[in-house]
Amino acid sequence: MEASPCSVISSLAICVMVLVAAAASSASAQVGVNQSSIALISELNITRDDFPSDFYIGVGTAATQTEGAAEEEGGGPSVWDHRAKMLPGSIPNSDKFPFAIDGYKRYKEDIKIIKDLGVNGYRFSISWSRILPQGSLRGGINQRGVDHYNSLINELKRNGIEPFVTIYHFDMPQALQVKYGGYLNSKFVQDFQDYSDLCFKLFGDRVKHWFTINEPSSLAVYGYEIGIAPPGRCSLPEGQCGLGAPPPGTCIVPAGPCFGGNSSTEPYIAAHNLILAHAAVVKLYREKYQEEQKGEVGIVLAATYFAPFSKSQEDKAAAKRLFDFTLGWFMEPLVFGDYPRSMRDLVKERLPTFSAEEKSLLSGSLGNFVGINYYSSAGAKHRPPPPTEKLRHSFDSWAEATAIPDVSGVSNSNWPQGLQKLMNYVKNKYQRPQVYISENGYTNTRNDSRSLHERLYDPHRASYIARHLYRLNKAMKNGANVKGYFYWALFDDVEWGLGFSLQYGLYYIDFGNNYKRYPKLSARWFRDFNNKNY
Ligand code: NOJ
Numbered sequence: 001m002e003a004s005p006c007s008v009i010s011s012l013a014i015c016v017m018v019l020v021a022a023a024a025s026s027a028s029a030q031v032g033v034n035q036s037s038i039a040l041i042s043e044l045n046i047t048r049d050d051f052p053s054d055f056y057i058g059v060g061t062a063a064t065q066t067e068g069a070a071e072e073e074g075g076g077p078s079v080w081d082h083r084a085k086m087l088p089g090s091i092p093n094s095d096k097f098p099f100a101i102d103g104y105k106r107y108k109e110d111i112k113i114i115k116d117l118g119v120n121g122y123r124f125s126i127s128w129s130r131i132l133p134q135g136s137l138r139g140g141i142n143q144r145g146v147d148h149y150n151s152l153i154n155e156l157k158r159n160g161i162e163p164f165v166t167i168y169h170f171d172m173p174q175a176l177q178v179k180y181g182g183y184l185n186s187k188f189v190q191d192f193q194d195y196s197d198l199c200f201k202l203f204g205d206r207v208k209h210w211f212t213i214n215e216p217s218s219l220a221v222y223g224y225e226i227g228i229a230p231p232g233r234c235s236l237p238e239g240q241c242g243l244g245a246p247p248p249g250t251c252i253v254p255a256g257p258c259f260g261g262n263s264s265t266e267p268y269i270a271a272h273n274l275i276l277a278h279a280a281v282v283k284l285y286r287e288k289y290q291e292e293q294k295g296e297v298g299i300v301l302a303a304t305y306f307a308p309f310s311k312s313q314e315d316k317a318a319a320k321r322l323f324d325f326t327l328g329w330f331m332e333p334l335v336f337g338d339y340p341r342s343m344r345d346l347v348k349e350r351l352p353t354f355s356a357e358e359k360s361l362l363s364g365s366l367g368n369f370v371g372i373n374y375y376s377s378a379g380a381k382h383r384p385p386p387p388t389e390k391l392r393h394s395f396d397s398w399a400e401a402t403a404i405p406d407v408s409g410v411s412n413s414n415w416p417q418g419l420q421k422l423m424n425y426v427k428n429k430y431q432r433p434q435v436y437i438s439e440n441g442y443t444n445t446r447n448d449s450r451s452l453h454e455r456l457y458d459p460h461r462a463s464y465i466a467r468h469l470y471r472l473n474k475a476m477k478n479g480a481n482v483k484g485y486f487y488w489a490l491f492d493d494v495e496w497g498l499g500f501s502l503q504y505g506l507y508y509i510d511f512g513n514n515y516k517r518y519p520k521l522s523a524r525w526f527r528d529f530n531n532k533n534y
Helices: 012-024 027-044 079-086 094-099 103-116 143-158 174-180 187-203 216-224 266-293 313-336 341-350 356-362 416-429 452-456 459-477 521-530
Strands: 056-060 121-125 162-168 209-214 241-243 296-308 369-382 399-402 435-439 482-488 507-510 516-519
Touching: 027 459, 056 162, 056 435, 079 094, 079 174, 103 143, 103 516, 121 209, 121 482, 143 162, 143 187, 162 187, 174 187, 187 209, 187 266, 209 216, 209 266, 209 435, 216 266, 216 296, 216 313, 266 296, 266 313, 266 356, 296 313, 296 416, 296 435, 313 341, 313 369, 313 399, 313 416, 369 416, 416 435, 416 459, 452 507, 452 516, 459 482, 459 521, 516 521
Parallel strands: 056 121, 056 482, 121 162, 162 209, 209 296, 296 369, 369 435, 435 482
Antiparallel strands: 369 399, 507 516
């Protein structure tokens, strides 16, 4: 199947597209799609010059997905390293997980690839437990880990590539998980603040763009509602669907296994502590570093554009609530100081509350920008919580994310117009913040029976990027304050609980040939785009 399927670690709506895409995709249909993909790119006539010269166009990765070697040279394990070891059956090809794509050792070679793509920004993450193996300052700093990131940053700068650094990308040090249960515990806030402080101190003379936390909604939902990511906490009966249900028969990812937990309360507690942690780090950066380092800091949020499934008032209200329960869950506290009204009304006493002091800290603490991870759009249907099922976060919004309604004659959740609409929504709803598209990417399922030539032939990916850049550009002309776009991902790398079974990369990795990186057609197209070769 070549159309974008479900992502375990991204917004729920991405999963919905599987249902639509699977039906649309067949071997013979692909030929037509390929030809029209290429024709469409030139028809769009979008070029690098349509964006300002100080606009960043980059590529992204994250430590766990690329580095491997987590426990080498003094590093400590993260919760993902622990899960791959303790629950090998939960990750396809988990034997490969500890090596990822060998990025820790190959970063110099990889920077050449990034340079060759003609991009001016690279988004990567620092592995917390590589520089603080015990998670906290008291456990000591691993100098070899620090040396590694210094060298990586210096090499990027030498090559004229601006580092965009994610401080925390899903890889909680296992030591802190064991010590106090990770971010279910408010002690997390102090440790995250100390770790961020260390990053600013060590690297802030050269790093001017910081993302604090990547996709807190994914951390809360996948780790604490449906248990498919560490720490695997949930309270769903065995066999219950995690993502994609109901109706029966459309389950995409089964839940669990659950290692204790409460799917109706813990996702909200986890998110609450993550929000407070982000605000604390923004305050720290503002007060201690910003004047001297002159950088900027923000958070990365997963976002889906929700279009009402029908013209009914009920579906319109459902779309509004889905926005509230996803993007608004984090944006409203960080911009206005509290959770969206609909969340407070529907989740009631299960939703933690902010004290007056916290509200005033939170209000205006988004930072200098918001990073938006946009992959797809979804339709929104009114849906009361199923009466026979236990309460859980996904049912609380009284809304179902489904295939987008037939807007343009094509029912397809991979909908570039959605990005334009989302940018407009963010601009109007949240005081026109500065935005980076911190992720946008196209995935296909790995298919080992394909020839190398077939694996590298991905016109859909090139077309996906061109169409999203085109729509983003339109949104900018309409006033959206967007400063950069990062394609996800540079490489076919570890897709968390799905192992190597999903491929987002511009580059294919040949594991049988010492992790050799091969550019796909999309990489060649992207390089031409960035180098203005049209
Ligand atoms: C969001 C996550 O930040 C990233 O790590 C993941 O690979 C992509 N989405 C695709 O699912």
